[in-house]
Amino acid sequence: MDRLDPTGQLWPAYRAYILSLKEKVATSKRPSNDQRMWDTLSSTNNESLEKELYFGFLDFAIKPPSADEFSKSKSMPVDLRYPTEWYASARRAQRVIHLHVGPTNSGKTYNALKRLQETKNGFYAGPLRLLAHEVYSRFRANGIACDLVTGDDVRLDEDADTKVYASTVEMVNTSRHHEVAVIDEIQMMGSEDRGWAWTRAFLGANANEVHLCGEERVVPLIRELCASMGDALQIHQYKRLNPLRCMSRSLRGNIKLLRKGDCVVAFSIMELHALRRQIELETNRSLPPETRAQQADLFNDPDNDYDFLVASDAIGMGLNLSVKRIIFSSTSKFDGTKTVQLTIPQIKQIAGRAGRYRSAHQDKNKTSATTTDAKDAADENVGLVTCIDETDLPIIRDALATEAPPMRKAGIVPPAEYLQEYSTQLPPGIPFEYLMRKVSHAATIHPRFFLCDIRDKLKNARIVDDVPNLTIEQRVNITAAPLGGRDPKHAKCLQALSRVIAQNKLVTVADIPEIPLEVLAQEPQHERRYLEELESLHKCLILYLWLSYRFTAVLRDQPMAAHAKDLTEQRINLTLRAFSANPRLRQRLRKIKEQQKDFVAPAVPEKAEAQATAEPTYDPERQSRVDEKDRDQYEDNSNPFMLDGQADETVEEHFREPASMEAPYGAEPGSETQPDSNSLTSKTPIHDTLPVTGNLDMTRPEDPMQQQISSAINEANMFHARSTNPASGLPEIDADTHDLDMTSGTQTADQEPAFQERLPPDRDTSDEVVIDPAEAEAIAQIEDKEEGVDMSTESESGTTRIPERNEDADEEEVEQPKAASGSA
C-alpha cells in the first residue's frame, strides 16, 4: 500500500471520494464509475467490503484522480476482437470443415468417428469424461491404439507411436498436427461456462479435416467463422435414425408405471437418489455399487439384469444408451442461483436419448448389423418421451415440436498472455483477482463472441491470493482448478496444494493434512455428516488429481489419489443409498417443486443467444455494472474472464512427440504423466447414471490398496503428531498454517521439468449436479425429524421382478401428429 501511496496523500483523497459518493451519484447524469462504485459498496456485505474498498483504492491510486476521471473507463484496452488469429498453426493449415448437423441419434458422431478410425491420426473431443472414455474404449476394442486425456485422468497407450486420443474438449491439443479432428456437440460453443473450450477447439484444431457434430442451429455461425478463417466448409445433414415420440400421458406420479428400458432423468443429487430409492422400493429393485461407466455399459447390454436407469441430465450431452423411454422427473432445474426452466435444446437433447439406434455397447462388442438390418430394428425401436408429473408434459411436447433459434455467438476467454501483459503494467503485488477483473472489464469483443463466466475462477483466485511466490502462470492454472461449492475445507485444501506448488516441494497425498483421508478409516455410517465428509474428501482428491497433471514435479502421487477417490465414491454411493431410503423425502421434494413452479424463470436459449439479440456489441461499462450488481459482489457475477491457460501451445506434454515450435516449453515427452493405469479404475463422474437391478452387494473384497491407504493415513497421522517435535527429524508443520517445511527428509523437485504446469484448464462442469438450497433445507429438516435412516428397508433380495405391464402407460398412447419426431 505504501508503494501505491508513498506520499500518504492518496488515502485522504480516496476517503473523501468514498464519503462523497452518494452525493456524486445523485447528481450524476450518466452511469459512471461513481455509480458503479456506489452500487458495489451499497450491496456489499461486511465480509467483502474491505476488499471492495481496497480494489477501489487500487483503481484510484494506479491512475490518480484528475478532472472527471471517474467518468472515463480507466482500463487499459484488451483487444479480444480477433480470436481466429490466436491459433497460428491452425491458420496455416489447409482445413476442410465437415459440419455434421441433425437431431439427436442421427449418426453424426458415428460418421465423423469413422473418418478418425480410417486415418488413425487425430482426436475425438467430447463434452463428458464418460464420452471420451467411451470412444477410447471403443477404439481400443477395435485394435486402434488410443490415449485418453481428461482433466484428472491421462492414460497413455503403451504404443509410443499412438496418434489418436480421446479427450474432453478442454484438453484438445492445438499445437500438434493431425489428419482428423472430431469435435462433438459443437453447439456447446454457446455455453455460458464452457463455451470457450469448444470455440478454442474449433478455431485452434490443427488438422486437415475438422469434423464438427451438433445441432442444426449452429450452421449460420459456423459458416461465418469458416469464411473469416478461409476454411472450406462442407455441411452434412442427417435425419433421426428412428422416430421419437412424446406420449400423451405422464406417469401421473406413479412410479409403478415404469417399464424395463426406462430412464428417469433427475436434476439434482438428492432427487436422483430419492427417485432411485423410490423405484427400488416400489418395484423391488436395488443397486450394486458399480462405477458409472460400468453401469452405463451394463445397462446397454441387451442381456442385462437392469430394468431402469436413473440418470442426471448430463446424459443429454450425447451419451449413447439403450433407452426405450425417457421420463423427465421435472422440466426445471436449479442453476446455482435460481430454479430455471429447461431450454428447448436441453429438453430435445435429453429426450433424444430415447430409442437409440445402436448403443455404445453394441459398437464396443462389435455386434454386426448392416444398415438395412439396423433400419428394420429401428422401426421397433421408437423412442418415447414422457414425464412423472402431468404438468410437465405440455412443456416437453412444445419443446420437441419447436425449432431452437440459431446460435449467434461463441464463448471465449482471454489467452493467458493477455493477463501476463496486463500484469506488467500494474505495480507488483497486485492481487490476481483484481488483475482478472480488470482484464475482463477492459476487454473489447467481436459481436460474434462473448466472454464466458469466470465466477469460479475469481473465487479460486481469491482463495490463493495470500499464497506467496506463485507465478502468474501458476495462478492461471490454479484458478481453473475444479473446486465447486463453498466448503471452507476445499478452500483450505486448494491453499495447501498451492503452497506446495509455490514451494516446489515433492509431496504425497497423505502429506497434505487438508486432504481428510482419515474419513476412509472410519466405519461407514449412515449420517449426513459422514456423507458430507466423504464428499469433501472426494472433491479434495479430484483437486489433487487435477493439479497433479499440471504440476507433476510436485504432486506425483496419482495412483494413491486415484484409488482413494475410488474408495470414496464407493462409500458415497453406499451412504446415499441409505439417505434415499426415505419415501417422505421424495414427497417433500415434489411439494417444493410445485411451490417453485410459480417462480421458475422462463425458458430462454443459452444466455449467449439472448445477448445476441439484445446486445450486439460488448459494452464493458454495462458488463461491469451487471457484474457488480450480482450476488456476493463478484462472487457469482457474470464477469467474463478466464484464461486459455496457454492451452493451444502447451498440451504437447501429454504426448510423446518432441515439442514443436509452438510448444516452446517442450519438456521431456509425457512420461511423467503416465499414471499406473491399473490403479485408475473409476474415472467417471459420480452421479451420471444409476442403473437399478436386483442384486445388492455392499461388501468390498480385500483390497491391498486400501491397506496402503490405511497405512498412509496412519503414517500421516504419526507424521502430524511427531512433527510438533523438532527432534523427530521429520519435516515440520507450522501449527497454525499447516504449512509444510519439506526441506528435511524429502526430495526437492528443483530438477523436475515444470512442463506439466502448462496443461490447459479443464473443468468439466457438465457433470456437476447442483444442489438447490431449498432441497437441502428440506432434506435437513426431514433428517432432523427422523433421526437417521432405517437400512432395513434395503432390498437384499437377489431377484428382480419386472412390473406388470400397465395399460395406462402403454405405447399406444403415443401422441401422434403434434409431437415432433425429434428431427425438427
Ligand SMILES: Nc1ncnc2c1ncn2[C@@H]1O[C@H](COP(=O)(O)OP(=O)(O)OP(=O)(O)O)[C@@H](O)[C@H]1O
Ligand atoms: N450407420 C450406422 N450403423 C450402425 N450404427 C450406427 C450407424 N449410425 C449410427 N449408429 C449408432 O447409433 C447411435 C447414435 O449415433 P450417434 O452417436 O452418431 O448419433 P448422433 O447424431 O451423434 O447423436 P447425438 O447428437 O445424440 O450425440 C450410436 O450408438 C451409433 O454407434
